[in-house]
Amino acid sequence: MIRIVVVEDDPVTLGRIERYLARPDDMEVVATAANVAQGLPLVAAGGYDVLLCDLGLPDGSGIDLIRASSSTHPDADIIVITIFAEQSKVLSSIKAGARGYLLKDENLDGCADRIREVRGGGSPISPIIARQLLRQLAPTAAIDEPDIALTPRETEVLNLLARGFSYGEIADILHLSAQTIGTHVKNLYRKLEVRSRAEAVFEASSRGIISLQ
Incomplete structure (x- = not known):
């Protein structure tokens, strides 16, 4: 059984995640939190295999929870779930220990598959984020992006x-x-x-x- 902790401040999104993760018989949500203050004790207590963590929380950054989890429970996997991902936050969360990065407006009904993927050693990352990471890591001279002309x-x-x-x-x-x-x-x-x-x-x-x- 894959034990999951979810840190998400939006009750609608949290409800969707809980419903999707209630369907599989190989995983369960063991605890939830709506902010950093609630999340830190859950991370300290451990007892989970996967941490699903939002970044933009009302009292701080989910990166603090990612860093704490990575340090305290290195065997637990961490997947970031967020709505608008800034490139700097992507890199910061990965450096802090996140092994997956998903955008909320993608199909959350696929999050169970992403959890299985990360537990199997994979790194589920949204294609658009993967593309930006490649741009960030590419040599400056090799980057030749066409201008995008918006009206x-x-x-x-x-x-x-x-x-x-x-x-x-x-x-x-x-x-x-x-x-x-x-x-x-x-x-x-x-x-x-x-x-x-x-x-x-x-x-x-x-x-x-x-x-x-």
């Missing part, structure tokens, strides 16, 4: 997506139809070569197109 409206939509607004809310803010917003988003995904909101924000922030500050 002012596409950039505006992208910034609103990064702030968490829904398509309907963006349509209201920009006084456009939801269908028009959908078209802009499709164009953004095509130009950025991504398939989801989180991937689009990650790619754009990594390339300096938008800032998450």
